Amino acid sequence: MSQAEQAENSTVTQWVTFRLEDERYGINVMQVQEVLRMTEIAPVPGAPDYVLGIINLRGNVVTVMDTRKRFALPQHEADDATRIVIIEAEDQVVGILVDSVAEVVYLDQPDIESPPNVGNEESSRYIQGVANREDGLLILVDLNKLLTDEEWREFSSL
């Protein structure tokens, strides 16, 4: 069965994978609009620390989230592989900065394991699940939960 045929099966979902630090993450392809090379990000004075700034996307202002900050990872200098993934979450178009974008993978529902939920940390609520792949563990991210409701409201008013 081809990957396209597999995709027709309702239990198979497609995920865009990206890297941050040494880990691979997946986000639902249905929420990804496009992937941009690194461009100038204009800082927004007084913005919360998880906001890197704004970019001009064909005349539209898009706010870019500092994904490393959100994932409590050390800061990293942008390089040739750095990408801004434009996504749609909570009715907003948002950019998330990632170290690199890898590929689109197909995951069958049974291959997705539930998130670890160790310590019941509120800050890890955006981990939707994990999938064990040949090349390592893929951490699936629920983009809608990257920010709290209040943070999303704040984000939209920037």
Added chain:
Amino acid sequence: MTVSEKQAVSKLVEHELALKVYISALLEDEAAPLALADKPAPRPAVEAPPQAPELKPPLPTVEVPVEVAEPVPAPPVPSSNAYPDWADQAFEALLFKVGGFLSMATPLATLNTIVTWNDKITPMPGHAEWFLGLLPMRARQVKVIDIAKFVIPENHAARRSLEGERHFKHIIVVGNGEYGLACGDLGDVFSVERDKVRWRTDLSQRPWLAGTLVEQMCALLDVNVFAEMLKDGCPADETSE
């Protein structure tokens, strides 16, 4: 030795000392001191029910009507046992080191397997510092815990010795394989008589600490409770008392 080397050594000694003080406090936080030969006071569930007084007045004969007293209800039997299930009799325990200095023990009965530390652990963002990540093993993901950081509060001086590069050597996989405890050197396996443990009676705080191995003077970890705590969601306060 240069001044900076001396300072580094002095800092290390200071951290070691702080850690030892913390561990001593941890082990001795149960108020009553225990003589080594003493048997621990068993919890009520294992006590024999109160005996009826042996000397009872003889019952009156049938000729004299008497009021039969209502049967006295038996005292409620506490549901919790004095000792964890694995300590019903003498049990085997494994000693291991965490954080470089702290010795802990876990009963062999709750041990699943031990694997050598490896770099296949995938860290999970947004979790507590003591959660190191997931280790794929036998088609499941073992949740690996930095046990030293779990048991030593964040604001404690001893915690500083756990910062920076860590040298884990083994992962002790416990219970049904859901959790792994990252540790340093493994110690001996030895047999423990139940009365050689100072069992904790108040488990409202740090319920994962079953008691203290008196001869080894080390904390005895109740892995089952530990796993339950993590499953139920361990509030940050639980680890930072």
